[in-house]
Every structure is written in C-alpha cells, then in structure tokens.
Amino acid sequence: MERVYLISYSEIGLKGENRPFFERTLVSNIRRALKDIPGLEIERFHGRIYVKAEGDLKEIRDRLVKIFGIASISPALRTHPDLDEIKRGALILLQEHKEYNGKTFKVETRRPNKSFPLTSPEVSKVVGAHILKSLNGLKVDVRDPDILVNIEIREKAYIYWEKIPGLRGLPVGVSGKALLLLSGGIDSPVAGWMTMKRGVKIQAIYFHTFPFTSDRAKEKVVDLCRVLSIYNSPIILHVVNFTEVLKVLQKETPSEFLTILMRRMMLRIAERVALKENALGLVTGESIGQVASQTMESLAATNKVADIPIIRPLIAFDKDEIIEKARRIGTYEISIRPYEDCCTVFVPRHPKTRPSLKDVEAAERDLDVDNLVEEGLKRVDVIIVS
Amino acid sequence: MSKEIYFDNSATTKVRKEVIDVILSTFNENYGNPSSLHKKGIQAEKAVEISREIIANALKCNSSEIFFTSGGTEANNLAIKGAAYRYKRRGKHLITSNIEHPSVINTFKYLENEGFDVSYIDVNKDGIVIIDELKKEITPETILVSIMMVNNEIGSIQPVEEISRIISSQSQNKIIFHVDAVQGFGKIPIDVGNMGIDLLTISGHKFHGPKGIGALYIRSGIELIPLIAGGEQERGLRSGTENVPGIVGLGKAAELAVTGLKEFKSKVSELKEHLSRRIIEEIPGVRINGPICDDPHSAPHIINISFKGIKGEILVHAMEQYGIYLSTGSACSSRKSHSSHVLKAIGCEDEELEGAIRFSFSAFNTVDEVDYCVEKLKEEVKELRSIIRR
Numbered sequence: 001m002e003r004v005y006l007i008s009y010s011e012i013g014l015k016g017e018n019r020p021f022f023e024r025t026l027v028s029n030i031r032r033a034l035k036d037i038p039g040l041e042i043e044r045f046h047g048r049i050y051v052k053a054e055g056d057l058k059e060i061r062d063r064l065v066k067i068f069g070i071a072s073i074s075p076a077l078r079t080h081p082d083l084d085e086i087k088r089g090a091l092i093l094l095q096e097h098k099e100y101n102g103k104t105f106k107v108e109t110r111r112p113n114k115s116f117p118l119t120s121p122e123v124s125k126v127v128g129a130h131i132l133k134s135l136n137g138l139k140v141d142v143r144d145p146d147i148l149v150n151i152e153i154r155e156k157a158y159i160y161w162e163k164i165p166g167l168r169g170l171p172v173g174v175s176g177k178a179l180l181l182l183s184g185g186i187d188s189p190v191a192g193w194m195t196m197k198r199g200v201k202i203q204a205i206y207f208h209t210f211p212f213t214s215d216r217a218k219e220k221v222v223d224l225c226r227v228l229s230i231y232n233s234p235i236i237l238h239v240v241n242f243t244e245v246l247k248v249l250q251k252e253t254p255s256e257f258l259t260i261l262m263r264r265m266m267l268r269i270a271e272r273v274a275l276k277e278n279a280l281g282l283v284t285g286e287s288i289g290q291v292a293s294q295t296m297e298s299l300a301a302t303n304k305v306a307d308i309p310i311i312r313p314l315i316a317f318d319k320d321e322i323i324e325k326a327r328r329i330g331t332y333e334i335s336i337r338p339y340e341d342c343c344t345v346f347v348p349r350h351p352k353t354r355p356s357l358k359d360v361e362a363a364e365r366d367l368d369v370d371n372l373v374e375e376g377l378k379r380v381d382v383i384i385v386s
Numbered sequence: 387m388s389k390e391i392y393f394d395n396s397a398t399t400k401v402r403k404e405v406i407d408v409i410l411s412t413f414n415e416n417y418g419n420p421s422s423l424h425k426k427g428i429q430a431e432k433a434v435e436i437s438r439e440i441i442a443n444a445l446k447c448n449s450s451e452i453f454f455t456s457g458g459t460e461a462n463n464l465a466i467k468g469a470a471y472r473y474k475r476r477g478k479h480l481i482t483s484n485i486e487h488p489s490v491i492n493t494f495k496y497l498e499n500e501g502f503d504v505s506y507i508d509v510n511k512d513g514i515v516i517i518d519e520l521k522k523e524i525t526p527e528t529i530l531v532s533i534m535m536v537n538n539e540i541g542s543i544q545p546v547e548e549i550s551r552i553i554s555s556q557s558q559n560k561i562i563f564h565v566d567a568v569q570g571f572g573k574i575p576i577d578v579g580n581m582g583i584d585l586l587t588i589s590g591h592k593f594h595g596p597k598g599i600g601a602l603y604i605r606s607g608i609e610l611i612p613l614i615a616g617g618e619q620e621r622g623l624r625s626g627t628e629n630v631p632g633i634v635g636l637g638k639a640a641e642l643a644v645t646g647l648k649e650f651k652s653k654v655s656e657l658k659e660h661l662s663r664r665i666i667e668e669i670p671g672v673r674i675n676g677p678i679c680d681d682p683h684s685a686p687h688i689i690n691i692s693f694k695g696i697k698g699e700i701l702v703h704a705m706e707q708y709g710i711y712l713s714t715g716s717a718c719s720s721r722k723s724h725s726s727h728v729l730k731a732i733g734c735e736d737e738e739l740e741g742a743i744r745f746s747f748s749a750f751n752t753v754d755e756v757d758y759c760v761e762k763l764k765e766e767v768k769e770l771r772s773i774i775r776r
Contacts, residue, residue, distance in 0.1 A: 210703060210707075211700050211701075211702075211703030211704035211706065211707060212700055212703070213703075214699070214703055215703075247773055250773045250774075251772065251773060
C-alpha cells in the first residue's frame with residue numbers, strides 16, 4: 001500500500017487536439033515544483049495524473065495547490081487490486097480525518113480493469129458494508145452523501161475521498177509569454193498572477209527611479225517576483241533605470257501630464273523589452289478609475305503607444321477584491337511595506353484626470369521620444385528570481 | 387563604488403580594530419561562562435570585571451555600580467520601569483522631555499498605560515529643555531526624571547547638572563534622575579557624581595564598540611525592579627548568561643573613547659564647523675536645526691540641516707550614489723513615514739521637517755571627506771531642486 005496524489009484537471013480536458021501538449025506541460029510543471037522531493041514518480045493516464053513522492057505530505061500538498069491547471073488534488077492510497085487491501089485502505093483514509101463522525105457516506109467504484117473478479121456495484125457494496133461495520137458514527141446516504149469514497153480499480157487500485165481544490169486555470173507555459181509591468185504596489189502582482197492562471201508565462205519589468213525611490217523598493221519588487229515564481233517557475237525581472245528619463249519628463253513637460261507621459265514612456269520601453277524576449281503582450285495592474293492615470297481617457301491615451309496587446313486582468317476589480325486576492329496569493333504583506341514605488345515626489349498636484357489624446361500628444365511633442373526610449377533601454381539589469 | 391564616506395555615526399559606528407581583536411580572542415580563548423566554577427569560568431568572570439572597572443573609571447563611579455545590558459534600549463527600559471515600579475509607593479508622577487529617544491518615550495507611554503502620570507516637558511528652539519517648565523512640573527508625587535544627555539537628531543546638549551540641582555532643591559523627597567547618555571558617552575566628559583546623576587545609560591555601538599551590549603550605571607543605594615528574571619546574573623538585576631565578548635568589546639571601546647575624547651572633540655568639532663560653514667555659504671535655502679556650532683549646548687559630532695524643497699530621504703539616496711552615507715532625522719525612524727518628533731518639538735515647519743539631513747561624525751572622518759560631501763551636496767541639491775520645484 002502506498003500513498004499517491006491523484007490530480008485531476010478540468011479545463012485541459014476540453015482542449016481537443018492540443019490536449020497532450022497541455023497535459024505534458026502540466027506534468028512538467030508538477031515535476032519542476034517537486035523536483036527536490038525524493039522518490040518522485042509521475043504517471044499520467046485517462047485524464048488523471050498520479051504523483052507519488054516520499055517526504056513531508058503537507059509540503060507536497062502545499063506545492064501542488066500552487067500549480068495552475070490542477071482542478072483538485074486527492075490524497076489516495078494505492079493498493080494491489082485485492083478486495084481486502086481495498087477495504088483496509090478505505091478505513092485508513094477515513095480514520096485519518098476525524099471529521100467523519102456524524103456524516104453520511106457512499107462508496108462509488110470504477111473498474112477499468114475488467115479482470116477484477118467483482119463488479120463495480122459489488123465492490124461498493126462490500127467496502128461500504130465494511131466501513132459501516134468498522135467505524136461508528138457514519139451512516140449511508142446514496143443520494144447526497146457528505147463523503148464520497150471513490151475506488152478505482154486499474155492495474156492497481158486507488159482509494160480516495162478528499163478533494164482539495166486546486167487553482168484551476170491552465171498550466172503556465174501553454175499560452176505563450178507576457179511581460180508584467182511590476183511596481184511595488186498591491187495591484188500589479190495580482191494582475192501577473194491572474195495572467196499566469198491563463199497559462200501565460202510571465203516575465204517582469206520594474207522601473208527603478210533611484211534616488212527618488214530607495215533600493216529597498218527594488219528589493220520589494222524582487223521579493224514580489226519570488227512569490228510569483230512559486231506559481232510560475234523562475235521569473236526574469238528586467239530592472240530599468242528610469243531616473244534619467246523621468247528627469248527629462250519632469251523638466252520638459254507640463255506637470256499635469258507627468259504621470260500619463262511617464263506611463264507612456266514605460267509602456268514603450270516595456271514593449272521593446274517584450275519583443276526582445278518574444279513576449280506577446282504586456283500585463284498591467286490597472287483598474288478603471290482607481291487613480292487619475294486609470295480613467296478611461298487616461299487608459300486610452302496610454303494604450304495608444306503600444307502595438308502589442310495590453311492585458312489588464314484587474315480592469316473591473318475594486319480595491320477590496322484586489323486586496324483579498326493579493327492576500328491569498330501571498331503578495332499583500334510585501335506590497336504594503338512602506339517604501340514608495342513610483343515616487344510620490346513626481347505625482348503632480350493636479351493631474352489631468354480626463355486628458356484628451358490630442359493634449360497628451362501635444363504635451364509630448366517636444367520630447368525626443370525615440371531617444372528617451374533608447375536611453376531607458378541602455379540601463380536594464382536582468383535579475384532571475386526563483 | 388570605491389569611496390565610502392560614513393557620516394551616520396549617530397546611527398551606529400564602525401567597530402574599531404582593537405575592539406574586534408579583543409572580541410575575537412575572547413570568542414576563541416576566553417569562552418567560559420562567568421558563572422562556572424572552574425578555571426574557564428573564573429577567567430571569563432575576570433574579563434567581565436575588568437570591563438566593568440574600565441566603564442566605572444570612565445563615568446567616575448564604583449565598578450559595583452555598573453550593570454551590563456543588551457544595549458541602550460534595555461538599559462533605558464530597566465532604568466525607567468525599574469525605578470517607577472520600585473518607588474511607585476512614594477508617588478506615581480514621572481517627568482521626561484518631548485525630544486527623547488523612542489526607547490525612553492515609548493517606555494513612558496507604556497507606564498502611562500500602567501497608571502503612571504507623565505509630564506513631557508518642552509524644549510526651546512535649540513532643543514534645550516526649558517528649565518522653568520521642569521520646575522513647574524515637579525510635585526511631591528514625582529519619583530523620576532529622565533532627560534537625555536545629547537539629542538541624537540540635532541545634537542543639543544542638555545544642562546544635566548542644572549537639572550540635577552533643580553531636582554534635588556525642588557523636592558523634599560528623593561527624585562531619581564536618569565540620564566540617557568547614549569549619544570553623550572565618549573563625546574563629552576561625564577562624571578556621574580559631580581553631575582548628580584542616579585542612573586545613566588550607555589550603548590557600545592555608538593562609540594566604535596559592538597552592537598548588542600550596553601550598560602546602566604546605578605548609583606549605590608538605588609534599587610530597581612529587574613525586567614528579566616532568571617539566573618540572577620548582574621546581581622539579580624539582569625539575568626541571562628553574560629555576553630562576555632560583547633562586554634569585553636564594550637570595555638575596550640570605552641577605554642579608547644575616553645582616552646581619545648579630547649582629540650575626538652577637537653577633530654569632529656572642526657569637521658562640523660567646516661561643513662556647516664561651507665553649506666551655509668555655498669548652498670542657498672538651508673537651515674541649521676538645533677544649536678549652532680559655537681553654542682556650548684551643541685554636541686561636537688552631530689549637525690542637522692534642512693534643505694528646503696527637497697525630501698531628506700531622496701537626498702540621502704542621491705548622496706549614497708557617491709558612497710556618502712547620511713541620515714534623515716534618526717535611523718530608528720527613517721523607515722517610518724511620520725516625521726521627526728524632535729524637529730517638530732523645536733518648531734520646524736513642514737518643509738524643514740521633510741528636508742532634514744543629519745550629519746554625524748567620528749574621529750575616522752576627515753576634512754577631505756567633508757569637502758567632497760559638500761561638493762556633491764551642491765550638485766545634487768541644485769539638480770533635485772530643478773526637478774522637484776516647478
């Protein structure tokens with residue numbers, strides 16, 4: 001008898017011809033997440049993945065629940081296809097979870113291995129009776145049981161009942177690559193996470209404005225990447241030294257347009273980095289109306305400078321929803337560290353909240369934009385965060 | 387970054403080589419527990435007692451009056467809480483100033499919650515305690531007065547002797563006088579007897595000693611309630627196996643600080659004067675916070691200057707690019723967004739609060755360093771102002 005994790009995935013199952021690719025990606029993501037765990041064996045068949053590993057069960061579980069593409073994880077016992085072992089296994093599993101007392105249950109059997117002597121209903125009946133006899137406090141309910149004990153008889157038999165919900169979504173890597181504009185704030189890491197959930201591999205870009213923001217702000221972004229890398233595999237972080245560009249903008253453009261012009265410059269630089277890295281989109285944490293630079297007008301004016309798609313997963317989220325997600329992802333506590341990310345020194349006192357594209361472009365007219373972009377691209381450090 | 391100019395000696399100081407040497411040899415050879423009966427224990431105990439002696443000599447007191455702690459914060463807590471709890475039957479009124487270090491202020495805030503009544507007396511524009519206010523606040527219920535020797539942000543020196551005289555003349559009861567001398571020790575001469583001090587705090591890492599070690603002078607006859615219960619080390623006042631390497635390092639650092647005090651004072655005063663003169667003459671829109679250089683109430687090693695129109699934090703980072711290490715207000719609060727309570731207390735306007743930079747020197751600093759710093763300050767202040775002011 002041995003312990004395995006039975007992993008099911010829902011959305012991938014719908015993918016028709018691409019399905020093997022999706023499955024392979026998921027298996028390789030699982031393999032990477034568990035690579036240092038001894039005795040790792042991964043098998044895949046019939047829309048399921050079985051993971052066997054030795055070591056701390058909780059640790060394995062904690063890692064599996066952070067892999068996109070997994071619908072649920074069931075700790076299972078794998079036994080010889082032998083009725084007595086199956087009965088024993090069912091008892092062990094139920095007893096490990098004290099909450100069974102007072103609950104109803106039902107046994108359901110599937111038997112792809114037709115050489116097994118009993119039929120599926122017979123197995124269910126025998127095992128059910130055994131459970132009922134051995135464990136006090138459980139009752140049978142075949143219509144709507146609290147606990148559904150599953151038995152699958154293949155070359156080996158699998159017994160499981162618990163279903164730990166996974167993150168769902170698609171395995172990271174099946175949907176190409178995008179570049180996340182990461183600040184030290186609460187929103188952008190969440191936006192990156194949500195894009196990863198759709199199977200997109202993420203790289204990140206951060207605009208550092210030392211001395212206006214401290215190196216601690218940069219460390220904060222590295223730490224955010226570290227959390228995201230749990231879901232994604234190592235994250236390549238491009239740190240752009242943006243100070244010179246910002247100084248020019250500050251000196252040569254009207255203050256009420258500063259934020260929006262700054263964002264336009266960031267997008268231009270980000271797009272160039274994205275193209276170089278074969279990333280097909282940019283991801284931002286923007287949400288409508290959150291600040292002056294995120295009104296529909298501002299978004300429209302920012303959007304204009306990039307040709308590749310800008311993905312804005314949080315566009316219709318409110319702050320509370322974003323905070324709740326950030327908490328769940330594990331980025332919130334890092335995001336609220338008190339180091340300013342995009343320096344408040346440069347926030348104009350009266351930013352334009354509804355800038356027309358014409359005005360924005362006029363404000364930018366005297367700038368040597370191409371040169372500034374090149375200037376920004378000259379000063380990029382790459383950090384690989386894992 | 388080849389240059390390294392460290393002007394943040396009020397936050398902490400570089401440990402002297404001589405101090406590191408004695409610490410290392412203590413770790414390597416004298417590793418016994420002073421409480422052990424055997425030879426190794428006795429050796430360690432001896433080393434601790436030698437340090438106690440050195441510090442006692444430095445403060446002009448008896449070595450039985452020196453108690454080692456984990457640093458300035460613990461010593462301040464022990465002094466204030468220990469005295470308040472011990473003497474609360476005499477009265478529950480305590481006095482301190484509103485420019486104390488957080489380890490003092492927050493201890494008093496804690497005691498307020500414990501039912502004590504605390505008066506926080508004001509300072510004048512130079513950051514000196516207003517004596518008349520102190521006089522007014524003393525009541526028959528007063529049991530403890532705690533005033534720092536040198537302010538860590540603006541370098542104002544408090545009139546400790548005068549305060550002590552007032553305390554003893556204004557009240558029939560014995561009022562305990564605690565002095566937080568973390569920024570004073572090794573900078574100005576201290577004689578606890580002559581100065582009328584009952585409790586005095588020092589901290590190793592402020593005078594080129596190690597972090598994590600400090601001491602409290604407790605005048606003979608004064609009793610304190612200990613904060614830490616345990617194996618009764620330090621005559622029951624501070625349990626816990628002695629930090630022998632730290633104590634030995636503290637002793638060595640104290641010895642060097644006291645023997646080098648005169649030289650230190652003349653050297654850093656010169657640096658301070660030179661820096662402030664050049665900044666005032668060459669950079670417009672600056673203001674010295676706290677007493678000016680030739681004021682006798684000005685500590686030789688600290689000067690606080692506001693650069694109008696610039697956030698101190700940004701200037702600190704800008705200077706860091708050249709390997710020059712400065713500080714806004716105090717290191718303890720530099721990670722918090724709220725501004726300095728000390729600068730507020732001396733009446734700084736918002737703009738001055740935001741743009742304040744503290745320069746604090748050690749004997750390792752040179753005039754060349756100051757000149758280089760001023761050159762870079764001139765450039766950066768001009769540049770930053772051109773960007774920020776619109």
